[in-house]
Amino acid sequence: MDEFMQAAIDEAxxxxxxxxxxxxxVIVHDGRIIGRGHNRxxxxxxxxxxxxxxxxxxxxxxxxxVYRAATLYTTLSxxxxxxxxxxxxGIRRVIVGENQTFLGEEELLxxxxxxxxxxxxxxxxxxxxxFIAASPQLWNEDIGVVDASR
Amino acid sequence: MDEFMQAAIDEAxxxxxxxxxxxxxVIVHDGRIIGRGHNRxxxxxxxxxxxxxxxxxxxxxxxxxVYRAATLYTTLSxxxxxxxxxxxxGIRRVIVGENQTFLGEEELLxxxxxxxxxxxxxxxxxxxxxFIAASPQLWNEDIGVVDASR
Numbered sequence: 332m333d334e335f336m337q338a339a340i341d342e343a344x345x346x347x348x349x350x351x352x353x354x355x356x357v358i359v360h361d362g363r364i365i366g367r368g369h370n371r372x373x374x375x376x377x378x379x380x381x382x383x384x385x386x387x388x389x390x391x392x393x394x395x396x397v398y399r400a401a402t403l404y405t406t407l408s409x410x411x412x413x414x415x416x417x418x419x420x421g422i423r424r425v426i427v428g429e430n431q432t433f434l435g436e437e438e439l440l441x442x443x444x445x446x447x448x449x450x451x452x453x454x455x456x457x458x459x460x461x462f463i464a465a466s467p468q469l470w471n472e473d474i475g476v477v478d479a480s481r
Numbered sequence: 482m483d484e485f486m487q488a489a490i491d492e493a494x495x496x497x498x499x500x501x502x503x504x505x506x507v508i509v510h511d512g513r514i515i516g517r518g519h520n521r522x523x524x525x526x527x528x529x530x531x532x533x534x535x536x537x538x539x540x541x542x543x544x545x546x547v548y549r550a551a552t553l554y555t556t557l558s559x560x561x562x563x564x565x566x567x568x569x570x571g572i573r574r575v576i577v578g579e580n581q582t583f584l585g586e587e588e589l590l591x592x593x594x595x596x597x598x599x600x601x602x603x604x605x606x607x608x609x610x611x612f613i614a615a616s617p618q619l620w621n622e623d624i625g626v627v628d629a630s631r
Contacts, residue, residue: 378537379529379566387528392622415565415586416529419624436565439589472542474569 335359336428336450339404342369342382343458349374352466352473353458354382356405358390358422360397366390372473381473382406383413387420398422406455408435410474418443428455432463433474485509486578486600489554492519492532493608499524502616502623503608504532506555508540508572510547516540522623531623532556533563537570548572556605558585560624568593578605582613583624 332340335357342355346369358366368385371377380388383405398420408430409417417425417440425440427449437447463470482490485507492505496519508516518535521527530538533555548570558580559567567575567590575590577599587597613620 372542376542378540378542378570379534384529390528392522392526392528395622411565411568412562413565415561415563415568418561418565420528472545 332452332454333404333426335364335402335404336406336426336452336455338364338367339382339406339428340452340454340458342367342386343406343455346370346374346382347458347462352469353462354405354407356382356386356403358386358401358403360393360401365393365397365401370473373469379412381410381413383409384416387416393420395421402426404428406452407459408433408437408449409440410435411439414440417445424448426450428452429459431456432459482602482604483554483576485514485552485554486556486576486602486605488514488517489532489556489578490602490604490608492517492536493556493605496520496524496532497608497612502619503612504555504557506532506536506553508536508551508553510543510551515543515547515551520623523619529562531560531563533559534566537566545571552576554578556602557609558583558587558599559590560585561589564590567595574598576600578602579609581606582609 339355343353347353351373352370355369366386366389371380402424406428414436424446489505493503497503501523502520505519516536516539521530552574554576556578564586574596
């Protein structure tokens with residue numbers, strides 16, 4: 332396992348331990364993690380703190396040249412919001428743990444020149460599969476799936 | 482002036498008064514503002530708190546049906562990140578103060594079925610024009626424009 336995807340998985344597990352949604356992310360520049368985070372919807376009642384967004388926020392204000400040379404690791408295929416943040420900041424390379432439980436905006440990213448590599452990692456798949464089975468309503472709320480019962 | 486765009490402008494002016502970037506946004510559901518916000522890059526050192534994102538965050542966790550029936554007002558054309566959040570949550574109608582000082586991802590939004598109306602409001606244009614003239618580096622950092630000098 333790549334040490335940076337392992338760090339993203341560690342973030343996802345920390346989120347799960349906090350009662351949250353197990354998605355983690357790290358942003359790597361020049362061989363070093365400059366931002367790490369995990370989904371905080373439950374923990375902070377946040378609509379915008381997805382794992383990738385939390386990593387951006389924790390990386391703080393960086394020069395454009397840093398984002399351009401950075402790689403973003405995420406345990407799950409990035410949704411429209413997180414993909415938009417990747418485009419805004421000009422991240423050129425994204426490593427995705429898995430896209431079997433949710434397929435995000437990978438095609439949009441590729442159409443804008445972003446390199447997207449999907450590992451289909453069994454640990455990442457298992458984290459989401461178990462979570463969705465246990466908390467389907469929370470997952471549907473987070474990813475904005477329309478549910479007529481709500 | 483529409484009362485909701487006026488509320489977004491009030492948010493932008495509040496951000497300017499705080500020393501920040503003058504972009505504001507409100508989310509309206511059933512004739513009522515459920516979330517309001519302004520860019521907080523300077524105030525909170527935040528990479529993700531654009532005006533629209535701040536409005537989403539302040540609206541808190543809402544049911545999918547609320548987002549689907551909501552209208553988002555923003556003083557400036559929404560960037561890739563904020564447009565992604567609009568898509569994630571299924572907002573179907575966006576009212577934009579102006580897109581002359583910055584043109585965001587309006588075409589992407591329209592291609593996904595979102596109604597985007599641009600007012601070209603002189604107050605919104607003036608707020609951004611004056612701000613960019615006074616603080617070009619801050620603006621370029623916020624919107625992720627590559628500047629070789631940084």
